[in-house]
Amino acid sequence: MTQSQIRKKITKRDWKTYFKKRWLYLLGALFIYVAPLVIIFEALMRIEPNQTNISISFLGFVTGITYLVFFSKRLNAKIKELKTGALKTFLTGLISLIPFITVGFLAHLINNGFANFQHAIWGIIASMFIGVVCQTIDYLINADYLYGLELKKIAADKIFAEQEEERLRTEIEALRGGGNNNE
Structure with a gap:
């Protein structure tokens, strides 16, 4: 998914x-x-x-x-x-x-x-x-209902942003590690 x-x-x-x-x-x-x-x-x-x-x-x-x-x-x-x-x-x-x-x-x-x-x-x-x-x-x-809807949307965006940040960190570390092996 x-x-x-x-x-x-x-x-x-x-x-x-x-x-x-x-x-x-x-x-x-x-x-x-x-x-x-x-x-x-x-x-x-x-x-x-x-x-x-x-x-x-x-x-x-x-x-x-x-x-x-x-x-x-x-x-x-x-x-x-x-x-x-x-x-x-x-x-x-x-x-x-x-x-x-x-x-x-x-x-x-x-x-x-x-x-x-x-x-x-x-x-x-x-x-x-x-x-x-x-x-x-x-x-x-x-x-309150509208606030709850907005909070849910913001929370989902924050979680996905954190996941993307972690994925990019891993990718950068892999590139740095891969770059050091070639030197």
Whole structure:
């Protein structure tokens, strides 16, 4: 059995107990992540499909977010590799505008597309606040349980580090001993 497999077996959680103890944390996660998405999608459903400028704003916003999340680091690295010149200057400037363009698309989308978006914003804020309160209460209730899980993980890491240290000491001693025999 490999060290990785042993570590997994030692630090394995009893998921049934974990979910029983952490249900409030999971409820909080629903309020923080899922409920705001539902509110946003519900607001998006109210947009009239015949408004072309709203569709373009939505497409621009989604494209901008996709770029920022998935492609910006790679593209910036490629641009830095280019020779200094007009193209590099232009592309660097264009890349720095993308976050602002994305925010502009979002502002246009909110301003023109969402009916009663101010209510949705307050709904999102309230939902996320409820989620944070749930997760804080969960931590207060389960502090000892979470501390025990963390201690078990730290102890396993320490034991494996000590074993690796001992293995390296033995290997170094063998190399030193082997080096002296050749002299």
